[in-house]
Amino acid sequence: MNAAEPGRADQVDVVVLGAGAAGFMAAIEAGKRGKSVVLLDHAETIGEKIRISGGGRCNFTNVNAGPKNFVSENPKFCVSALARYKPRDFLAMVEKHKIEWYEKTLGQLFCRNSANDIIEMLLDELAASGGLLVTGADVRDIDKAEDFQVFTTRGNWRAPRLIVATGGPSIPKIGASGFAYELAARFGVPVVRPRPALTPFLFSEEMKARSGKLAGVSTEVTAQAPGSPVFREAGLFTHRGLSGPALLQASSYWRQGQPLTVDFAPGRDLAAELIAAKSTNPRREIATALGAGLPQRLAGFLAEEVSAWGTLADASHAELRRVAAAIHALDMRPVGLEGWRIAEVAAGGVDVRALDSQSMEVRAVPGLHFIGECLDVTGWLGGYNFQWAWASGAAAGRAM
Template identity: 45%
Template sequence: MDKVDVVVIGAGASGLMCAATAGYRGKRVLVLDHSNKAGKKILMSGGGRCNFTNMDASPKHFLSDNPHFCISALRRYSSQDFVDLVDRHGLEYVEKTPGQLFCEHSAKDLLDILLTELEWSGAELKLNTQILSVAFENDQVLIKTNHGDVICESLVIATGGLSIPTMGATGFGYELAKQVGHDVLPTRASLVPITVQPDRKVQLAELSGIACDISATANGVTFQEPMLFTHRGVSGPSILQITNFWQPGEALRINIAPALSLDDLLNVRHNTPKKSFEGFLVNMLPKRLVEVVRAEFPWLTERSAQTSNDQIDSLFHYLSHFDIAPNGTEGYRTAEVTLGGVNTNEVSSKTFESQKQKGLYFIGEVLDVTGWLGGYNFQFAWSSGFCAGQYV
């Protein structure tokens, strides 16, 4: 039977950060993961280049039943702290959009840094390890695995959520939380493409592969970023972002011309009476999308001087309330995160220790903390892992 100070279950972003942090404190740390490779989601994220943080990360970019929970961790381990870490290793990275940092070459460069830190800290990593049972006895934790038993004083759950099961995601963390009496808030796939109703899917199929700037609004929240038409529905940054706030059956407003006002359309008729509205829209929207609009409004090809106010009103409403007929989402199969999870009201925001079971810690995505798209979820992984690593 192996005996260590700390066992971390999950060799992802938060788990590796926590293990290295604890190892540098002189703790004997063992990281266990059922996969054959560490950091699989790190490697595949951001198109293989990993959007590993956002320099603008702040509590307002996270959703939780307890919105104050993430404040302490983000303050104690900031985006700049993580950038300082990768800078020391010479990681080359780029800022694609303001604040969003990606590896310049490959996410493997980032994972290599994390594994190097793990090695330097003295922590040990064991892959292909199945957890058979966990028991808490006399201030110790007994973990039975397919490679033998392990005893530790601190157990850290860094198993993530249910997103992308092909990468090894399971509900293990939620099950263990419930085992010791934790409340696990309802989970659902988020930062995920939206599917559309069958009839609308056929109508929009000709737009597959086209992207345009739109605004998406749900539950009083709006994101204005690109949307991508797919063969199943719609995706792109604006759609992924809005799924943190929208659920199937709720209202979802899509504006495919967010920079356009009703006055702008009226001015087309006033200022360029010989010009058609089709000629105006092709300078604003992809040509194939304009063709879809024209199918609804055949008069778009006529001179604007011939149009009525009612026609222009109808066109503006169509553009600003573009019906994609949302059906649901693609689910955990392609979701970047799992919304919901272990109730943070039952976890210390300072140490990340369970308030239900001494010696048990929860970090990263398994918690009910979900960030926006753009590197925020990775930053919470680093912050929560670092903070827990200070106390295990």
């Protein structure tokens, strides 16, 4: 590793902070344009989020990725970058490196072998573009005079362009932090309050007591927070609350104190099913009848939650319709989210209203760019956040 010597600063065209998905892409694209680039990371082992994603196979993009799949206080900001670097563009790089991949549900693309294939590909592309990677480089200070000056434990660099790709505080055990937000504040760039996203919901102690026996029970549901799309995927009860893809998706939109609406019988006419069951087996308990299409433990829990007592014969058709309507739109009233410890990404972040959407450059601080997860652009579960990393990184790198 040819790091700069302590006490002096090496001049380059571009310094990129953060050797994750976005940082690699920015460094590669800048290098392709003949710029001298140094890519710095505080960790000795780079790409940990890539390595652990998709169960170790890296859900590296989603063929359906578009602006509608992202959450931001300025939802139009992501349009330009996503239009100029599409999923097929990244897939072309994957195929150039002969990485085997496959498509899972809902347009999700995964490595067939290992996420390490993506990391090796990025390393190869960086080397081919002439970029220098320096690991274990903790940033000690950053100044700006005519150029940015970056002082680290592995050397110092001076450059007219600084690209910040240090991510957010989700999954701190792999070294994630809010460094980008601190740096933004230092340069007067506003930050939308960060919050955990794509993370499970927590129940109150009272609800945990009622639902405790359901831990591990999974079923297809739809989940919706106020203002969010309706997400239809699996829901999973845990010892602490609700998880599963549908719930993780809704968590990116949910705010403290808001309701969470869950349909435990999506796509079914539950009222018609109960009324039909009443005519064929009127002595059956309502809870038992609900179990015809649901895990029995879950059916019993739902019957309790919606006050569905007695047998089908005891209930009028109007009562059965009430029970069905309640189960189709049950307000679970979570008390919070699991938080940064297991959140897959951060929502909020560097306010994109301060940035140019073509280049990711801060309009008030020429030469300073923010990309990737540290921005107030959060993708859905299923490869969308990687696509934003590639697209925003490409936008910044191509603007050098």
